[in-house]
Amino acid sequence: MTSRASLFFLQGTTSTKGWPMQGKMLWFNEEKEHGFILTDEGERLYVHRDGFSPGEIPVGRCAHLAVQFEVVEENGERRASGVSAISKDPSPRARRRGASRAAS
Secondary structure (H helix, E strand, O other): OOOHHHHHHHOOOEEOOOOOEEEEEEEEEOOOOEEEEEEOOOOEEEEEHHHEOOOOOOOOOOOOOEEEEEEEEEOOEEEEEEEEEOOOOOOOOOOOOOOOOOOO
8 A cells, every 4th residue: 555655756756854854733724725834943834635644634723733744845845744743732722811710
């Protein structure tokens, strides 16, 4: 069985940094099926729905979710491929101001 990541290589896409790189999801839009990852080196990479490993497509809030991935280059554009979560829980959100507290 051939993985999606290896299909990219068969189509003339090249890996530019090796496996695995790490970073954090900046955002992912479920309706538009794309988003961006910030690598640990500070580069912003585009990721399409097809760039995620099977069962790893984020649902709901995913900002700051730690991920690992491969960088591929196709037609001069760099993007993430084979993306999978390192941890399943994004960093916790701060409590809203004025949120309910126990009355004193």
